[in-house]
Amino acid sequence: xxxxxxPSGDASRRSPSGAxxxxxxxxxxxxxxxxxxxxxxxYAQFIQLAIQLISVPxxxxxxxxxxxxxWVLLFTVPxxxxxxxLGLTAAGANAMTAAAAQGHYERAARIHTSLRWTSLLMAxxxxxxxxxxxxxxxxxxLDFAQPFTHGRAWVTVLAMLGYTVLAMQNAVTGxxxxxxxxxxxxxxxxxTCLLTETLAALTVAAVGYGPEEVALTYLGCRVLFSxxxxxxxxRLAPWSAQAGWQLDGAEIKRLLKPAxxxxxxxxxxxxxxxxSVMAIGAMAGPAAVPAFSTLRTISRTxxxxxYRFNFASMPRYTVHHATGNEAGKSMLVMANLAVAVFLLxxxxxxxxxxxxxIIALWTHGVVHPSSxxxxxxxxxxxxxxxxxxxxxLICAIxxxxxxTYFYLFCSLLSVALGAWAVRRDGVEGMGMAMVAxxxxxxxxxxxxxxxxxxxxxxxxxxxxxKAIARLRSKGAKQA
Numbered sequence: 001x002x003x004x005x006x007p008s009g010d011a012s013r014r015s016p017s018g019a020x021x022x023x024x025x026x027x028x029x030x031x032x033x034x035x036x037x038x039x040x041x042x043y044a045q046f047i048q049l050a051i052q053l054i055s056v057p058x059x060x061x062x063x064x065x066x067x068x069x070x071w072v073l074l075f076t077v078p079x080x081x082x083x084x085x086l087g088l089t090a091a092g093a094n095a096m097t098a099a100a101a102q103g104h105y106e107r108a109a110r111i112h113t114s115l116r117w118t119s120l121l122m123a124x125x126x127x128x129x130x131x132x133x134x135x136x137x138x139x140x141x142l143d144f145a146q147p148f149t150h151g152r153a154w155v156t157v158l159a160m161l162g163y164t165v166l167a168m169q170n171a172v173t174g175x176x177x178x179x180x181x182x183x184x185x186x187x188x189x190x191x192t193c194l195l196t197e198t199l200a201a202l203t204v205a206a207v208g209y210g211p212e213e214v215a216l217t218y219l220g221c222r223v224l225f226s227x228x229x230x231x232x233x234x235r236l237a238p239w240s241a242q243a244g245w246q247l248d249g250a251e252i253k254r255l256l257k258p259a260x261x262x263x264x265x266x267x268x269x270x271x272x273x274x275x276s277v278m279a280i281g282a283m284a285g286p287a288a289v290p291a292f293s294t295l296r297t298i299s300r301t302x303x304x305x306x307y308r309f310n311f312a313s314m315p316r317y318t319v320h321h322a323t324g325n326e327a328g329k330s331m332l333v334m335a336n337l338a339v340a341v342f343l344l345x346x347x348x349x350x351x352x353x354x355x356x357x358i359i360a361l362w363t364h365g366v367v368h369p370s371s372x373x374x375x376x377x378x379x380x381x382x383x384x385x386x387x388x389x390x391x392x393l394i395c396a397i398x399x400x401x402x403x404t405y406f407y408l409f410c411s412l413l414s415v416a417l418g419a420w421a422v423r424r425d426g427v428e429g430m431g432m433a434m435v436a437x438x439x440x441x442x443x444x445x446x447x448x449x450x451x452x453x454x455x456x457x458x459x460x461x462x463x464x465x466k467a468i469a470r471l472r473s474k475g476a477k478q479a
Contacts, residue, residue, distance in 0.1 A: 033181065037312025040184035044191035045304050051198045052297050053362060058202045060290070060366050063210070067148040069286030071211050072293055074145055074156055076274035081127055081164040085119045087262030089168070091255045093175035094398045097315055098322040100179040100239075108179050109242040110251050115172045117247045123165040131161060144286060145211070152212045159215035166222045173229050180237035183315050189232065197221035261401035268404065268411040272437070275411070276430050279419035284427065291369040292427050294359050299381040302351060303388075306343045310336050310389045314396040321397045329393075333454055336389040344385040348378045369427075376431030383438035387445035390454060402448055403441075410437050 060068045092115045099108040134141050135154050142153035149156055170190070177186030201217040234241050273296070281289050313332045320328035355374045359367055394400055414437035421429025449455045 033184070034309075034312055034316055036184040037187070037315070038309045040187035041308030041311050042305065044187050045301070045308055047191040047195045048304065049301050051195060052301070054202060055198065056290075056294065056297075056362055056367075057364055058206055060363055062205050062208070063148060065290055065366055066286050067211075069281065069289040070145040070148045071214075072277060072289055073281050073286060074142075074153065074211065075160065076278055081123060081130060081161060081168075085115075085122050085168060085171075085259075085263075087259040087265070088118050088252070088255055089115055089171045089175055090262035090265070090395065091258040091398055092172075093178055094258075094318055094396060095251075095255060096175055096179035097318045100181070101319045101322045105239040106242060107251070109239050110246065110248040111255075112172070112176050112179070112240050113243040113246055114248045114251050115175065116169065117245075118252060119168050119172050120165070123168050127161045127165055131158060144281075149211050155212040156215040159212070159219045163215070163219045163222050166219075166226045170222075170226055170229060173226075173233050176233045176237060176240045178315050180233070180240070181315070182236055183312060185236070189229065193221075193225040193229070197225065258398040258401065261404050262395070262398075264404035264408045265395065265400060268407040271408070271411040271415055272434070275415040276418060276434065279415050280422055280427055280430055283419055283422040288427055290363070290367045291373065292430060294363065294367050295355070295369050295374055295377045298351060298355055298358065299377045302344065302347045303381055303384055306340055306347075306385055307388065307392070309339045310392050314392055317393050317396040333390065333393060336393065337455075340385040340389050344382050348382050351378055351381075373428050373431050376428060376435055380431070380434045380438045383435065383442050387438075387442040390449050391445050393454070394448075402452075403445060406444055407441060410440055413437075 056068070059071060063071065092111050096108045096111045099105070099111065134157055139154075142157065145153040145156070174186050174190065177183065197218055200221055201214045204217045205214050276296075277289055277293060280292055313336060317329060317332050319325075320332070352374060355378070356369065356371070359369060391400075391403060394402060414433045417436075418430035418433030421433055423429070425432070446455075
């Protein structure tokens with residue numbers, strides 16, 4: 001989701017002219033790489049949705065609202081560690097995919113091994129700094145969680161730091177699967193492992209244990225799954241192990257510029273997602289966090305379903321760019337925009353009507369978000385869908401420096417303004433700040449996409465004519 005002797009990706013199956021196959025029947029579409037990737041992504045989203053639906057009621061019922069809020073806050077600390085590779089994995093995944101598509105397997109292997117080393121070394125370094133800060137320099141930082149962890153919040157933090165180090169290695173494994181043209185396989189296997197470890201952790205919570213035991217359960221499961229995923233990659237793509245334990249400094253140096261730009265993306269996302277939660281917790285207390293986090297989960301779940309096609313199309317976009325297939329690139333841009341528009345616009349009013357009942361049922365009546373906060377989060381959801389698909393395709397060809405620095409600035413400003421607004425308007429203040437950020441980013445990405453000729457009238461006009469012709473044809477048949 002191929003042995004070194006056979007090309008990985010589309011190289012062995014592409015026609016000499018580079019032309020794409022004509023649209024066929026639904027079966028043909030579903031079993032194409034893009035179709036399989038989309039279906040695997042939908043499966044993954046159902047897994048993540050199931051995890052959220054199960055986790056919140058289990059943890060709130062056994063730990064209480066404040067205990068669950070403390071767990072969410074503790075979970076944000078190690079998640080910041082995911083930024084430690086400074087974007088090298090994201091940039092390296094694109095470079096590996098392009099190298100494999102062009103048949104350069106030795107280079108793809110060198111990149112893969114180099115990513116493993118740099119990810120591990122940087123994660124251990126940053127993880128050690130975080131551990132020293134919360135355990136030695138500022139131990140009172142964890143006082144808010146001590147009542148819920150029997151005074152052992154440090155165990156929870158250390159376990160989650162170890163879990164995140166392994167998760168970063170899994171990201172490198174996932175990059176190898178993508179380069180081996182096995183995106184769908186990776187998505188399916190990884191999220192099945194994620195579901196398994198979550199069910200194990202929730203079982204531990206359900207029988208009466210606290211956050212520290214749950215965190216240790218997550219860590220133990222991830223150790224096992226990391227080894228299995230690594231072995232699976234070696235069997236699927238033997239070329240991934242050709243470089244042995246070699247750390248290629250030249251490859252890392254070539255990746256530094258796009259990696260630094262890629263680093264800004266998870267940094268901005270972490271600030272937007274985790275930073276907003278931490279700001280609400282600091283300004284309004286842990287009990288105010290669940291109303292925001294549950295609504296954010298619902299809105300982002302709708303977004304993630306929408307973006308499954310987008311995520312599956314990113315490796316295809318990388319291959320089309322590497323092989324000079326401009327027609328394929330244009331098709332993917334238009335398809336991604338169409339999917340986002342036709343799924344998110346109907347989803348918003350439906351979620352506005354059903355959002356609060358869903359949360360009441362989900363949390364057993366413990367969490368009660370306001371209608372105004374719900375409206376703000378749904379507005380942010382729709383606005384997010386107007387720019388993220390295009391930005392992800394830009395990332396797929398390592399051109400993300402065009403927007404990620406600006407995104408980081410917007411995220412910092414949004415959380416800062418949101419924290420100030422929470423004092424004045426409550427949790428709704430953070431919702432207003434998020435809507436403002438999405439408006440600014442949508443304007444920036446669309447301006448950039450038009451300027452870079454990703455979107456042009458010559459692409460939109462035929463698609464509109466085709467859609468109108470189909471509508472007229474259906475109308476004529478009904479008449």
